[in-house]
Amino acid sequence: MRLVIAKCSVDYVGRLSAHLPTAVRLVMVKADGSVSIHADDRAYKPLNWMSPPCKLQEAPGVWKVVNKAGEELRITLEEIFQDTSYELGVDPGLVKDGVEAHLQELLAAHPETFGEGFTLVRREFMTAIGPVDLLLKDASGQSVAVEVKRRGEIDGVEQLTRYLELMNRDPLLAPVQGVFAAQEIKPQARVLATDRGIRCLVVDYDKLRGMERDELTLF
Secondary structure (H helix, E strand, O other), rough: EEEEEEEEEEEOOOOEEEEEEEEEEEEEEEOOOOOOEEOOOOOOOOOOEEOEEEEEEEEEEEEEEOOOOOOOOEEEEEEEEEEEEEOOOOOOOOOOOOHHHHHHHHHOOOOOHOOOOOOEEEEEEEOOOOOEEEEEEOOOOOOOEEEEOOOOOOOHHHHHHHHHHOOOOOOOOOOOEEEEEEEEEHHHHHHHHOOOEEEEEEOHHHHHHOOOOOOOOOO
């Protein structure tokens, strides 16, 4: 991973045009080829980015990042304060607790939880950056990737987003839809998932296990 802190302006030219005026920002270049520009006022979402595959062209004072569609992210560098690179190695991904592992197993056994006509292709479908919890087919035969969490937070949505970007490059799978399944989904995670076209599904762990709740309910 390469981290550059610089005073820069950014222009995006593609389906839409966008301009970031000059300011001090963090430019992040990841090993997968993605480039993103960050400010210091938000937790997770960059100001602008280019997803892989893309090509970085460096020249004095300007970087051009071009993707396969010909869209361009142009970073004009006025002053560089820091330029460092780190070898992070292979990330093991998030480790599931016992409930998450069992929840994944139960959902694999009951794919109809996701909708009528859904079928399981396989559990732990491997991608280049780790395994997707479940790969399903919907009633129309379209591929569906499912990330399973006990508590659905922003990190889980980001993880599923990365899987979907890779899987949608595979012509044997694409188009691939995403489902974020959890016992509880945080509001911020739901907003991010919806923004990225990912469906959220709150699942009842006890119901999947065939257990009836003891407490009385009004509805």
